[in-house]
Every structure is written in C-alpha cells, then in structure tokens.
Amino acid sequence: MTINVHKSKENIDIEEALGVIWTSLQRNEDDFEKVSETIEKGVSKNITNILLEKNFIIKEKNKIKLTDAGEDLGKQLTRRHRLTERLLADVLDFNRQDIEKIACDLEHNLSTDLADSICTLLGHPKQCPHGNPIPEGNCCKNSSSKIESIVVPLSKIDIAEEVTLSYIVTTNHDYMHKLLSIGLVPGTKLKLHQKFPTYIVKVNETQIALDGEVANLIYVRK
Amino acid sequence: MSKSIAFVGNPNVGKSVIFNKLTGQYAVVSNYAGTTVDVTRGNITIGSEQYQVVDTPGTYSLMPLSEDEQVTRDLIIKEKPNIIVQVCDMKNIERSLHLFCELALFKIPMVLVLNMRDEAIQSGIRINIKKLTEILGVPITCCTATTGDGVSDILKIIPQATVSNLNIEYKNNKDILTIENVLKDKTSIAKALSVYLLSGDKDIKQYVPQKLQEKVFRLVSDTVKNEYKMFAAQIFHDNNETILKIVSEVKKIKHRKHKSVMEKLGNICLHPFWGTIIMLFIIFIMYEFIGVFVAGVVVDWIQTKVFEELINPFIANCFDYLGTGPVVNFIKDLFVGQYGIFTMAIPYAFAIIFPIVIAFFSFFGILEDSGYLPRLSVILNRLFSLVGLNGKAVLPMVLGVGCGTMAVLSSRILETKKERMIVVILLSLSIPCSAQLGIILAMLSSVSYKATIVWLLCILFSLFLVGKILDFYVKGESTNFIIEIPKMRIPSIINILSKVKMRLVWYMKEVVPLFILATVGLFFMDKIHLLTTLERWFSPIVVKFLGLPVETTSTFIMGFLRRDYGASGIYTLAQDGLLSGTQILVSAVVITLFVPCLAQSLMVIKEHGIKIASIVFVAITTYAVLFGGLLRFLLSGF
Numbered sequence: 112m113t114i115n116v117h118k119s120k121e122n123i124d125i126e127e128a129l130g131v132i133w134t135s136l137q138r139n140e141d142d143f144e145k146v147s148e149t150i151e152k153g154v155s156k157n158i159t160n161i162l163l164e165k166n167f168i169i170k171e172k173n174k175i176k177l178t179d180a181g182e183d184l185g186k187q188l189t190r191r192h193r194l195t196e197r198l199l200a201d202v203l204d205f206n207r208q209d210i211e212k213i214a215c216d217l218e219h220n221l222s223t224d225l226a227d228s229i230c231t232l233l234g235h236p237k238q239c240p241h242g243n244p245i246p247e248g249n250c251c252k253n254s255s256s257k258i259e260s261i262v263v264p265l266s267k268i269d270i271a272e273e274v275t276l277s278y279i280v281t282t283n284h285d286y287m288h289k290l291l292s293i294g295l296v297p298g299t300k301l302k303l304h305q306k307f308p309t310y311i312v313k314v315n316e317t318q319i320a321l322d323g324e325v326a327n328l329i330y331v332r333k
Numbered sequence: 334m335s336k337s338i339a340f341v342g343n344p345n346v347g348k349s350v351i352f353n354k355l356t357g358q359y360a361v362v363s364n365y366a367g368t369t370v371d372v373t374r375g376n377i378t379i380g381s382e383q384y385q386v387v388d389t390p391g392t393y394s395l396m397p398l399s400e401d402e403q404v405t406r407d408l409i410i411k412e413k414p415n416i417i418v419q420v421c422d423m424k425n426i427e428r429s430l431h432l433f434c435e436l437a438l439f440k441i442p443m444v445l446v447l448n449m450r451d452e453a454i455q456s457g458i459r460i461n462i463k464k465l466t467e468i469l470g471v472p473i474t475c476c477t478a479t480t481g482d483g484v485s486d487i488l489k490i491i492p493q494a495t496v497s498n499l500n501i502e503y504k505n506n507k508d509i510l511t512i513e514n515v516l517k518d519k520t521s522i523a524k525a526l527s528v529y530l531l532s533g534d535k536d537i538k539q540y541v542p543q544k545l546q547e548k549v550f551r552l553v554s555d556t557v558k559n560e561y562k563m564f565a566a567q568i569f570h571d572n573n574e575t576i577l578k579i580v581s582e583v584k585k586i587k588h589r590k591h592k593s594v595m596e597k598l599g600n601i602c603l604h605p606f607w608g609t610i611i612m613l614f615i616i617f618i619m620y621e622f623i624g625v626f627v628a629g630v631v632v633d634w635i636q637t638k639v640f641e642e643l644i645n646p647f648i649a650n651c652f653d654y655l656g657t658g659p660v661v662n663f664i665k666d667l668f669v670g671q672y673g674i675f676t677m678a679i680p681y682a683f684a685i686i687f688p689i690v691i692a693f694f695s696f697f698g699i700l701e702d703s704g705y706l707p708r709l710s711v712i713l714n715r716l717f718s719l720v721g722l723n724g725k726a727v728l729p730m731v732l733g734v735g736c737g738t739m740a741v742l743s744s745r746i747l748e749t750k751k752e753r754m755i756v757v758i759l760l761s762l763s764i765p766c767s768a769q770l771g772i773i774l775a776m777l778s779s780v781s782y783k784a785t786i787v788w789l790l791c792i793l794f795s796l797f798l799v800g801k802i803l804d805f806y807v808k809g810e811s812t813n814f815i816i817e818i819p820k821m822r823i824p825s826i827i828n829i830l831s832k833v834k835m836r837l838v839w840y841m842k843e844v845v846p847l848f849i850l851a852t853v854g855l856f857f858m859d860k861i862h863l864l865t866t867l868e869r870w871f872s873p874i875v876v877k878f879l880g881l882p883v884e885t886t887s888t889f890i891m892g893f894l895r896r897d898y899g900a901s902g903i904y905t906l907a908q909d910g911l912l913s914g915t916q917i918l919v920s921a922v923v924i925t926l927f928v929p930c931l932a933q934s935l936m937v938i939k940e941h942g943i944k945i946a947s948i949v950f951v952a953i954t955t956y957a958v959l960f961g962g963l964l965r966f967l968l969s970g971f
Contacts, residue, residue: 242562289815292393294428296573307605309714309724309814316424316456318818320603320711322723325813 121161123219126188128154129167130218132177133185134243143175190246191226192218193239198229200240201262201277201297201332210240223248234260234267234330238280265303265310265321265329273302274331281328290329293319301331335376335383337412338491341405341436342420343428344391345819347448349373350478350828351420352388355487372408379488387414393428395435396532396565403536409439410522410540416494417443418487423453423475426460427580433469434501434572438525442494445473446487451480452820457587465583470498479825501575505531505567508556515549516541528568533561599821602708612712615705619696619734627692635684648675672859678852682845690736690840694833697732701832702824706731707816714814720800721807722747723814726756733764737896737933740764741940751809754945757937758803761929762953763796769896773921776904780914784921791922795960851931864890878962879923880969881916882906888920889927896930915968919961926957 118126128150135146147159162168167181177185195214221229227250230236235251238244262277276299281287294314295301304311304318310326312319321329340348352358356375373388389405409417417436421429426447436443447453447460466473472490476483503509512527519542520526529537530553541549557564592600601607652669655661668675700706709731710724717726725747733740737760744756765773777785804811858864868886875886884906892899903920906912912920928934928950938946 240563240566241560286813286815288394288396291569292396292428292431293815293817294425296569298573298577304600305603305605308608309711311603311711311818315427316458317428318599320707320714320724320814320816320818322714322718322814325815 118219124155124158125161125165125167126184126219128158128162129177129181129185130188130192132162132168132175133182133189136175136177141174141176143170143173146175186246187223187226188218190230190248191221193243193245194226194229194233194236195221196239196241197233197236197245197278201233201330232261234262234264236262236278236280236330240278262330262332265301265312265326265331266306266323268303268331268333270303270305272333273300274333275300277330277332279329286325286328290325293317295319295329335385336415337385337387338377338416338418339408339412339414340386340388340418340420341409341432342391343393343422343425343432345817346391346420346422346425346429347478348391348420349388351446351448351476351484351487352386354478354481354484356386372404377488379491382492384416384491387412392432394432396529396534396569409436409441410525410537413521414441416491417441418446418491418494419443420446420448423447423449423460424456424458426584427576430576430579431572433497434499434575437497437499437501438528439522440496440524442496443471444487444490444494445469445471447473447475448478450475450483451477455593459585459587461583461585465579468499468579468582471495479822479828499575501571503568503571505564508564511556512549512552515545515552519545531557531561532565532568533557595821595823599704599708599818602705602821603711603818605712608708608712612709615700622696623689623692627688631688631692632685635688636680640680640684645669645676645680666860667853667856670856672852672856674849674852677855678845678848681852682848687840690739691833691837693736693739694836695829698829698832699824702822702828704819704821707818710814710816711818718811718814720759720797721755721804721811722752722800723812725812725814725816726752729756729760730764733760734766734770737761737764737766737929738936741933741936744940748812749810751807751811754807754809754941755800755803757941758949758953759796759800761933761937761949762799762926762956763792765792765925766896766930769900769925772900772904773925776900776907776917777921779907780917784914784918787918788921788925791960791964792925795926795956799956848932851935874958878958878965879919880965881920882911884911885920889924892924892927893931893934896924899924899927915965918968919965922964923957923961926953926960928953928957 131150131153132146135141135149140146150158159168162181163170166178167184169176169178192214195217196210199210199213227248230245230248230250236245265274268274276295276297278297279287279290279295294317295312299314302313304313306326310321310323312321340352342348352373352375355377358373358375372390375386375388377384377386387408389408392405395406395409408414417439419429419433419436421433429445433443433445445465447462453460460475462473462475472493472495474483474486474490476486478484508531509524509527512530513523516523516526520540522540526537526540530541530549538546538550602611649669652665655665667673670676706728710727712724713727714724717723726744728746729740729744732743740760741757744753744760747753747756773788774785777788855864864887867890871889872883872886875881875889876883885903888899888902888906890899891902900921903912903917903924907917929937934946934950937949941949
C-alpha cells in the first residue's frame with residue numbers, strides 16, 4: 112500500500128483546481144468565465160490554460176466541461192478532502208474551524224489506497240461534516256476489507272453495547288434537527304436497548320424509539 | 334398593564350400540569366410528547382401583582398427547521414413576554430439546557446423550574462441547585478408537579494426573574510457581533526435575530542426592522558457564504574460544549590442496582606413478544622369493559638329505563654298539549670316523530686354515545702397518562718409501515734375502535750398530509766367502532782366460530798389491501814419513526830377525571846349539534862319520500878348482487894347514520910330467522926366496511942374538505958359492495 116504521494120507544486124494546483132471545478136459542476140455552476148475566475152483567484156493565475164493544455168477541461172460555448180481524466184482527478188480530490196474532514200471532526204475531534212485548512216493540505220498527500228482505508232475505518236461515510244456528499248470509492252462498493260470500521264451505523268452494533276454518537280448523516284434538515292434536539296447529539300453516550308420491533312436507545316435518562324432507516328443514519332463509535 | 338409570563342420547555346416535562354396548578358385553568362395533560370398543540374392562556378396573582386400566563390407547546394429547540402417549534406418561538410418574538418418560566422425535566426437537564434442556551438439569546442428575564450424531582454431522585458440524579466443558579470444567573474426551584482410538591486415555590490421566584498448572565502463563547506462570535514451591532518439600536522432581540530439569520534432561518538427575516546433589512550441580509554450572506562448549515566452546527570456544538578461543562582459541575586448520578594417496578598413494566602411493554610401479549614390483553618379488557626359492559630349493559634339500561642320509561646313519555650305528553658292541525662303536526666313530527674329531535678337525536682347522543690364515550694375517555698385517559706401508548710406504537714410500527722404509515726398512527730387507529738369521530742380528529746398528530754389521509758380513509762373503511770363491534774360479534778357468534786374468523790380476515794385483508802393501494806397512490810411523504818418513550822407512571826385519577834370532563838364539554842359543544850342537524854336532515858328526507866325512493870333504488874344491488882333480503886336495504890341506510898344502528902337492524906333480522914349463515918356473514922362484512930357514520934363523515938369533511946370526503950364516500954361504498962358480492966360468490970362456491 113502506498114501511503115504518501117509526493118507531488119509537484121503544479122500537480123497540486125491542478126488537483127486543487129479540478130476539485131473546485133468538480134464541486135462547481137455538481138452544483139450546476141458551469142459558466143466558463145466564472146469558474147475560471149474562481150480557480151485563478153483561488154489556486155494560481157495561469158491555471159485555466161494549464162488545465163486546457165493538459166486536456167483536463169474543455170470549453171464548450173461558454174460552458175466548462177471536465178474530460179474523463181479531469182473528472183476522475185477532481186472527484187478523487189473531493190473524496191479525499193471530505194474524508195479528511197470527517198476524520199478530523201469525528202475521530203480526532205478537531206475544532207470545526209480548523210478542519211478546512213488542514214483538510215486542504217492533507218488531501219493532496221493521500222493515496223487512493225489510504226483514502227479507502229480511512230473511508231473503511233469511518234464506516235464508509237456518505238457526507239462530509241458540512242453535509243456535502245462524499246463520492247464513493249472502490250472500498251464502498253465492495254465492503255470486504257481487512258480493516259474493521261471503528262465508526263459504524265447504529266444498526267451494526269450489538270444490543271446492550273454502549274457507544275458514543277459520532278455523527279448523523281442526512282440531508283434532511285428536519286430529521287437532523289429533530290434527532291439533535293431530542294438528545295442525539297454527537298459526543299453523547301448511547302446504549303442500545305433493543306433492535307426489534309424498533310430500535311430503542313437510551314440517552315441519559317431518556318429512551319428514544321427509532322425505525323431502522325433512522326438507525327442507519329446514526330453513526331457511532333464503539 | 335399586567336406583566337406577561339410564558340411557560341416554555343421541552344415536550345412532556347409538565348408545563349401544562351404546572352400551568353393548571355398555578356392558574357386553576359385546565360389545559361389537557363397526558364404522558365406523551367405533543368399533548369399541547371396550541372397555546373393556552375390564564376392569569377395568576379402574586380402578592381398584589383397580576384400576571385397573564387401563556388402555556389406553549391413543548392419544543393426541543395427554538396432553532397429553525399421544524400414547524401411545530403415555530404409556534405413557541407414566534408410567540409416569544411411577537412408577544413415579548415416579560416418573564417419566561419422554563420420548565421425542565423430534572424432527569425434530563427442536558428436537553429433543557431440546550432433550550433435554555435437558545436432562550437438566553439433573547440435576553441428576557443427567566444426563571445428555571447426543575448420538575449419531576451421525584452423521578453430524578455428515583456433515578457439517583459442529584460443536581461446542585463445553588464451552583465446551577467450561580468452559573469446560569471437565574472432563580473431556580475425544584476418541584477414534583479403531579480403531586481403539587483414545591484409548586485407554590487414557583488410563585489416566590491417568578492418576581493425575582495433575571496436575565497441570564499451565562500456567556501457562551503461562540504467560535505463565530507465575531508460574525509454574530511457584526512450583525513448584532515447593526516440591529517442593536519432597533520430591536521431588543523438583536524443577538525437572537527443575528528444567530529437565527531446566520532443559521533439560515535428564512536422565517537425570522539420578517540422580524541428584522543424594515544429599514545435595516547437590505548443591509549442586514551447582505552451582511553448575513555456575505556458572512557456565511559451559503560454555509561448556513563455549518564454555522565448552525567457550530568452554534569449547536571458550542572452550546573453543547575458549554576452544557577457538558579455545566580452538567581459535569583452540577584450533576585451527580587448514583588447508579589442504582591435495581592430497576593424500579595414501573596421501569597421494568599415499561600420495558601416489558603416494549604418487548605416484541607411480551608409487549609404483544611400485553612397489547613392483546615389490553616384490547617381484551619377494553620373490549621370487555623367498553624364493548625360488552627358499557628355499550629351493552631349500561632346503554633341498554635339508559636335506553637329502556639331512562640329514555641323509554643321516563644323522558645320520552647314526558648316529552649310526548651308535553652307535545653300533546655299543543656293540540657292538532659297541519660303546522661302543529663309538522664312541529665310534533667320534527668320533535669317527537671319517527672325521525673324527531675327528541676326521539677332520535679337526543680337519545681342517540683345521550684343514551685348511546687354518551688356512556689360509551691365517557692367509558693372510552695376514562696379508559697383512554699389511563700392509557701395516555703401511564704405512558705403506554707408510545708410503547709404500543711413501538712410494537713405496531715412495523716405493521717403500520719406496510720401501509721405507508723408509522724407507529725405514530727397507532728393513536729388515532731386505537732381511538733377509532735372507541736369512536737371513529739374522535740379518531741379522525743386525533744389524526745392531526747400525524748406529520749404529513751399523506752399520513753393523515755391514509756389514516757382517515759382506513760378509519761372510515763375498516764375500523765368498526767366499539768358499539769358496532771359488540772353487535773357484530775354477538776351476531777357472528779350465533780353462526781359459528783369460523784364465521785367470526787372469516788369476518789376478521791376479511792376486515793384485516795381490506796385494511797392492508799386498501800392501505801397498500803393508498804400508500805401507492807396518495808401523493809406525499811411518509812415520515813420516519815422517531816419518538817421519545819416517556820417513563821411509565823401510575824396515572825392520577827384527578828387528572829383523568831378532569832380530562833374526561835373537558836372532553837365531554839367538547840363533545841357537547843361539537844357533536845350534539847351535529848346529531849340534531851343530521852336528524853333534521855333525515856326528517857326532511859322522510860317527508861319528501863326520499864328514504865323510500867333510496868330503498869327502491871338500492872334493492873337490486875342488495876337482493877341480486879349481495880343475495881340479501883330486501884329488508885336489509887334500509888338497515889344499510891341507517892348504518893350511515895350510526896354504524897351500530899345498521900348492525901342492530903341486521904341483528905334483529907337474523908334473530909327473526911330471516912337470514913342464513915352466509916347472509917349474516919356477508920351483511921356483517923358489508924356493514925363493517927360500509928361508509929362511516931354521519932358524525933364521522935362530517936368530521937372527515939371538516940378536516941379534509943367536501944371534495945375528498947365525497948370521493949372517499951363513493952370509493953368505500955363501492956368497495957364494500959363489491960367485496961360483499963365477491964364474498965357471497967366465494968361462499969356459495971364451497
């Protein structure tokens with residue numbers, strides 16, 4: 112397993128820019144001028160031309176498009192970035208404000224293998240702490256792995272096991288809010304009371320009943 | 334002007350109990366979250382000062398994103414109470430402190446009431462009140478509201494309410510200050526507004542002073558740059574850190590070795606096997622008590638002894654004094670004729686339904702206050718999820734076995750329109766009310782044991798078939814099942830009685846007029862011979878398709894007025910030997926599936942509008958008849 116990949120400044124810039132373009136395209140922002148302005152400001156001045164030259168992006172009628180190679184790099188970078196955020200926030204308990212900066216440095220130095228290992232360790236998270244989706248890696252598709260996840264969905268733990276809530280994965284604000292305010296706050300200790308007919312967890316002195324679907328959104332650390 | 338006080342707190346912490354005790358008013362109290370869905374108002378006097386008090390629906394948080402929580406927050410912003418009394422569950426101080434942190438942003442004088450002291454002590458939880466008072470900077474007192482212990486102390490601390498001096502170090506404090514400074518001179522809730530705006534709350538925008546709106550909104554979007562969710566998460570995180578620190582200083586837990594009896598009972602009710610046994614046992618008791626004893630014995634006694642022997646002759650005599658003549662005869666018919674107000678509406682309302690609802694409300698009150706119902710929804714959640722509902726729908730469905738009309742009303746507790754619609758249709762189609770159930774079972778048991786089983790299977794089959802179809806076709810979302818399970822408690826008789834009383838007052842105001850209205854309608858239908866015409870129209874279906882004698886036609890029409898009335902019509906026919914075993918079974922199934930009674934239909938119209946109610950009505954009638962025909966065909970084939 113290759114752990115660290117040394118990259119030149121130019122390669123780092125390319126990755127950085129492709130990451131930005133990839134996320135912009137995900138948000139359906141594909142105006143060539145706007146996107147290139149963002150990356151030239153944020154990454155380096157000449158970056159648009161380099162990307163065009165190296166055939167990572169193409170310009171089609173004012174729209175920016177990624178080539179297959181560009182798409183792959185951008186997606187992988189985003190994946191590494193968001194996984195790093197998860198790792199920092201959930202396992203290493205970093206301050207949320209510092210996460211972004213560290214993730215930006217680390218993301219370039221992770222190999223695909225290492226990213227997959229982190230992904231498995233964290234129980235194949237689907238969202239970064241900001242709530243953006245984490246692109247799937249190979250490890251998520253074939254979940255056979257030698258590494259045991261330390262963060263798993265509530266549905267995967269045993270009855271009577273005491274665990275700590277790591278994070279909740281959902282894009283639905285109402286659920287997130289409801290779960291948080293009912294007492295399922297990251298960092299709280301939970302005890303699983305039963306799994307059938309519904310999940311029942313004990314948080315402090317309160318029992319909360321959840322269905323299986325919700326139990327799959329709640330990630331806990333053993 | 335008198336000062337105003339708002340009672341605020343998490344769901345099911347006892348706000349309403351304290352409100353009732355202090356104001357002498359009655360707001361409905363139960364042992365599950367969400368009993369209070371609207372605000373209740375009252376007055377109290379402390380010393381020589383008068384206060385207006387308002388009880389609010391329970392809320393976990395004032396932060397945006399959930400509709401029911403807005404009621405409380407909007408009240409705080411709009412009415413700007415002089416004092417906030419936050420009621421807390423002493424066992425669950427962490428959660429209360431989350432709400433406290435949010436309330437503190439409004440800079441309104443507060444006091445804290447730690448309720449359920451008895452349960453906290455039982456759980457081995459000790460809170461250092463003196464220290465907590467120091468940290469939060471507001472007066473605090475403890476009480477056990479259900480027993481009244483310590484409640485009067487609340488009155489002593491209310492006049493001493495102060496603005497909390499708790500200062501949470503928000504990581505985003507700079508951003509908050511930027512907005513706060515702009516708003517500071519124009520509104521007293523600048524800090525709260527800033528936090529909500531930065532958290533992406535759209536509803537709060539209206540409370541920003543008009544002149545500042547443009548500037549503030551631009552500042553907000555420049556500051557947060559679409560990372561509203563992250564901002565809200567950070568606030569929550571910071572609050573949480575503060576709370577954990579506070580709790581570690583003031584709370585001590587001494588773990589008990591033994592679980593209390595109520596706790597054990599509570600867990601047994603959640604057990605997949607024993608929970609099911611307990612459920613069946615409760616259904617059995619309910620059926621015996623309401624269906625057999627009250628709906629049978631008591632109703633019969635009131636009907637014969639009170640109405641037929643005392644009231645009816647008296648009223649008939651009164652009308653005899655009026656003499657005769659076309660106008661007088663018409664009035665007589667309207668009041669004491671076959672479909673008269675005194676012969677039909679009043680006896681129906683008071684002789685039949687009144688005792689049944691009293692019995693049911695009392696029984697249901699015990700279930701509500703003990704904390705059993707949330708546990709029942711856990712047991713039945715999976716079953717309900719087959720038809721696009723979740724365990725929460727248990728409450729209206731259980732109520733439906735008592736009275737479908739009540740049940741339609743209580744479907745309001747469900748979160749989405751789709752869920753409410755499915756429940757209301759299933760209630761109309763397949764849930765017989767207690768009185769009807771009693772008569773049908775009596776009728777079927779006279780045929781054979783097998784007939785009862787076939788009837789039950791037909792009803793359950795229809796319930797799930799139609800539920801499945803509705804789940805597929807009704808647009809909208811099904812929600813996930815997330816509920817808090819309260820502790821089991823021994824219900825207080827006084828609370829149950831006052832709750833029954835309050836619901837009876839509701840019944841008198843809402844249902845009795847409906848009955849009179851319906852009877853008058855029936856009276857006119859009879860006068861213009863619409864009733865006999867209807868009978869003539871429908872007899873081909875009844876006789877040819879369902880294979881029933883023509884006499885049953887009128888019982889189906891009566892079944893619409895009252896479910897049990899239709900059933901008793903068929904029962905009488907069966908007793909007279911006019912129906913074969915197959916015919917009894919077919920008619921029992923049809924009358925169960927048949928349209929809901931008038932009162933329930935009117936309630937469906939009230940809740941969902943005339944258009945949907947008509948569609949439901951037509952669909953259910955068609956289904957009931959087709960199903961009955963099919964059953965007849967199958968039975969005659971064997």
